[in-house]
Amino acid sequence: MENRKLQLQPRLQMLADLVPAGAKLADVGTDHGYLPVWLLQEGRIRQAIASDINLEPLEHARRTAAEYGVSERMEFRLCAGLDKIRPDETDTIVIAGMGGETILSILESAPWSKKSGAFLLLQPMTKAEMLRVWLTDNGYCFTGEHLVFDKNYLYPIFCVTGGAQEKLTEEEAFGGILLKEDPLYGRYLEQQIRKLQRRIEGLKRSDNPASRTEAEHLEDLRLRLEKRREEILCTQ
Numbered sequence: 001m002e003n004r005k006l007q008l009q010p011r012l013q014m015l016a017d018l019v020p021a022g023a024k025l026a027d028v029g030t031d032h033g034y035l036p037v038w039l040l041q042e043g044r045i046r047q048a049i050a051s052d053i054n055l056e057p058l059e060h061a062r063r064t065a066a067e068y069g070v071s072e073r074m075e076f077r078l079c080a081g082l083d084k085i086r087p088d089e090t091d092t093i094v095i096a097g098m099g100g101e102t103i104l105s106i107l108e109s110a111p112w113s114k115k116s117g118a119f120l121l122l123q124p125m126t127k128a129e130m131l132r133v134w135l136t137d138n139g140y141c142f143t144g145e146h147l148v149f150d151k152n153y154l155y156p157i158f159c160v161t162g163g164a165q166e167k168l169t170e171e172e173a174f175g176g177i178l179l180k181e182d183p184l185y186g187r188y189l190e191q192q193i194r195k196l197q198r199r200i201e202g203l204k205r206s207d208n209p210a211s212r213t214e215a216e217h218l219e220d221l222r223l224r225l226e227k228r229r230e231e232i233l234c235t236q
Helices: 010-018 034-041 055-067 100-108 128-137 170-175 185-204 209-235
Strands: 023-028 045-052 074-078 092-098 119-124 140-150 153-162
Touching (some): 010 140, 010 153, 034 045, 034 055, 092 100, 100 119, 100 128, 128 140, 128 170, 153 185, 185 209
Parallel strands (some): 045 074, 092 119
16 A cells, blocks of 8 residues: 655745755654655655654654655654764754754754754744854854744744854844845744834833843834834835
């Protein structure tokens, strides 16, 4: 009986579309293993390593691979981040579906990821601005950024390799580096502005002078992002 075809949700489909053809994939925090399984089913990649820090999701990934007939081309590693993955085993690393701080810590523990020539696809669920700054301050450079709308939220996806990049401005950290041509960019800026506004309102409720100073600073940043959003909307 022919194996069934796996269908991906928009966020994972965007990641899959960005994986280079013929890649040796490492999917860190693989969870159900949907991304590498789909790529193997479609013949897009040569092989895949699926890793997770917890046994239960890794076992779920094993079952997914078996269900869709690709077990023989996947390896499964129980480890934190890239701890049990060697540089020569992968040329494409996906770290998706986790917070920006967690992605940062995984890369910090695997400095080879910026020296091996690997292509990184990073999809932070939170604190994208923190991750952008850390990457460019620590030997990684952006080759692309993309936006995907999934479950009523816009998520950024970073395409990154090892290399030098100029220090980011605050507007780039919060508003993105290479997103100006993305049709969703105006909506993403609006989303970021709303997040800033919530932070500003929280800081203004504090009696701490430092919090009020930070609120003023963030208000200035909010206005700059608002101006950028208006410029983008005028050109789209």
